[in-house]
Amino acid sequence: MFEKFLSFVNTLGRFVIGFFRASGDLILFTAQILLYVFKAPFYINETIRMSIEIGFYSLPVVALTTIFSGMVIAIQTYEAVSKFSAEGAVSMVVLVAVTRELAPVMAALMVAGRIGAAMAAEIGTMRVTEQIDALSTLRTNPVQYLIVPRVVAGTLMMPLLVLIGDAIGVCGGYLVGVTKMDFNATTYLINTWNTLKAMDIVSGMTKAAVFGFIITVLGCYHGFKSQGGAQGVGQATTNAVVSSSILILIFNYLLTELFFKM
Amino acid sequence: MKEKKVRISLSHVAKAFGKKQVLKDVSLDVHEGESVVIIGGSGTGKSVTLKCLLGLITPDRGSISMTTDNIGMLFQGAALFDSLSVWENVSFVMLQKKHADRDAAKKLAIQKLAQVGLPAEVADAYPADLSGGMKKRVGLARAIATNPEIIFFDEPTTGLDPIMSDVINDLIVDCVKKLGATALTITHDMNSARKIADRIAMLYNGEIIWVGTVAELDKTTNPYVRQFVAGSAKGPIKMEVKAE
Numbered sequence: 001m002f003e004k005f006l007s008f009v010n011t012l013g014r015f016v017i018g019f020f021r022a023s024g025d026l027i028l029f030t031a032q033i034l035l036y037v038f039k040a041p042f043y044i045n046e047t048i049r050m051s052i053e054i055g056f057y058s059l060p061v062v063a064l065t066t067i068f069s070g071m072v073i074a075i076q077t078y079e080a081v082s083k084f085s086a087e088g089a090v091s092m093v094v095l096v097a098v099t100r101e102l103a104p105v106m107a108a109l110m111v112a113g114r115i116g117a118a119m120a121a122e123i124g125t126m127r128v129t130e131q132i133d134a135l136s137t138l139r140t141n142p143v144q145y146l147i148v149p150r151v152v153a154g155t156l157m158m159p160l161l162v163l164i165g166d167a168i169g170v171c172g173g174y175l176v177g178v179t180k181m182d183f184n185a186t187t188y189l190i191n192t193w194n195t196l197k198a199m200d201i202v203s204g205m206t207k208a209a210v211f212g213f214i215i216t217v218l219g220c221y222h223g224f225k226s227q228g229g230a231q232g233v234g235q236a237t238t239n240a241v242v243s244s245s246i247l248i249l250i251f252n253y254l255l256t257e258l259f260f261k262m
Numbered sequence: 263m264k265e266k267k268v269r270i271s272l273s274h275v276a277k278a279f280g281k282k283q284v285l286k287d288v289s290l291d292v293h294e295g296e297s298v299v300i301i302g303g304s305g306t307g308k309s310v311t312l313k314c315l316l317g318l319i320t321p322d323r324g325s326i327s328m329t330t331d332n333i334g335m336l337f338q339g340a341a342l343f344d345s346l347s348v349w350e351n352v353s354f355v356m357l358q359k360k361h362a363d364r365d366a367a368k369k370l371a372i373q374k375l376a377q378v379g380l381p382a383e384v385a386d387a388y389p390a391d392l393s394g395g396m397k398k399r400v401g402l403a404r405a406i407a408t409n410p411e412i413i414f415f416d417e418p419t420t421g422l423d424p425i426m427s428d429v430i431n432d433l434i435v436d437c438v439k440k441l442g443a444t445a446l447t448i449t450h451d452m453n454s455a456r457k458i459a460d461r462i463a464m465l466y467n468g469e470i471i472w473v474g475t476v477a478e479l480d481k482t483t484n485p486y487v488r489q490f491v492a493g494s495a496k497g498p499i500k501m502e503v504k505a506e
């Protein structure tokens with residue numbers, strides 16, 4: 001019995017030490033990135049290339065996600081508010097839900113799956129094939145060359161993606177409202193416009209920037225630290241997507257608390 | 263005769279990973295213009311020694327000094343950047359400079375590729391399109407692109423057929439001589455070691471146990487070196503066949 005207890009304490013101890021070691025490692029890695037963001041040389045071409053990859057090529061998946069989210073919210077809201085003859089609230093709920101929550105969170109989860117995984121796999125492969133070591137021997141700092149452009153691009157592009165996602169999501173609600181619920185198109189748009197507050201857009205875009213930072217830092221971190229060949233790269237990819245998805249949801253709550261404290 | 267300047271110096275270098283002491287006490291000097299090859303079996307610490315020299319791993323004890331930071335390195339798997347073309351790989355350092363002249367960089371890359379026996383047409387190809395031997399040659403072209411004073415070679419002939427291995431060995435000797443560079447190679451390929459080495463050092467159990475010229479290699483009475491050179495399973499070197 002005592003031996004079992006000791007074994008449990010041993011396992012728990014290992015887990016706690018492992019958790020704090022990994023957290024400390026991640027914090028140091030992030031600090032290193034933040035330091036190099038402001039330190040020359042700046043790899044502008046790499047940053048532009050990554051911005052196109054993250055911003056432009058993620059547009060279709062973000063557009064699809066937000067348009068259907070907007071449509072679903074419109075239907076569900078209509079179902080709920082029609083019982084109280086408050087159908088006019090549909091446009092308002094769609095706008096608030098899309099700009100504050102759905103567009104940033106759904107876009108971030110999609111980008112985590114698309115970009116976070118790709119970054120972990122690419123950098124992880126570079127690690128196990130010694131390409132990152134090769135960079136060091138070619139007088140190039142791997143963090144400055146590989147990581148900083150990705151993190152800068154992710155942090156800058158996500159708010160733009162979400163801004164476009166906001167517009168597309170609201171359009172999704174509009175389409176359902178006008179075609180399925182027989183709302184007057186002009187009235188719907190006027191209601192939407194009158195409900196719109198700068199804070200809704202700003203909070204969503206701020207969340208997006210934080211999510212972009214989380215996705216790219218974790219994607220790069222897991223790739224950079226990967227070991228052991230193909231299996232290690234696969235594990236890094238999974239860890240990148242899972243950890244960034246969890247952190248996105250946690251930070252979404254924290255930022256919502258911060259912006260809309262009751 | 264005047265003693266040549268020491269270019270690379272390892273002094274009592276030790277490195278452990280967890281409980282495993284990989285390097286116990288490695289000391290070795292490599293002189294200007296000299297080509298030294300470190301031989302040794304798998305797991306004896308050759309790669310760790312090289313990584314310590316490159317600054318990729320920090321040793322626990324001891325000191326390492328090099329007289330220059332203008333170095334070149336040929337990796338075991340060539341380690342070419344997949345996303346860049348062959349010429350961009352070769353001229354990588356030049357392209358990272360502010361306002362880099364891409365035409366001049368490409369010209370330099372083609373010249374370096376010619377030096378390792380590759381035609382200009384290869385310049386626009388991507389690493390994925392190349393065979394193992396061609397990748398090694400491109401890796402060599404990249405290693406010599408900055409006219410380095412010190413070049414490191416990590417298992418330069420591993421994974422190549424005997425003829426291509428000989429071609430790579432010849433190229434290494436040729437490039438090192440033309441540049442007047444100091445070279446340090448790690449390998450377990452004795453044919454390669456004999457061809458490219460001025461001096462050979464044997465690493466065993468985390469220590470340099472023997473250093474000598476190629477001629478001395480064949481006359482040595484050191485049982486570890488004799489067993490390794492003969493490639494015999496019988497002798498003082500015991501292979502670990504079960505996990506620790």
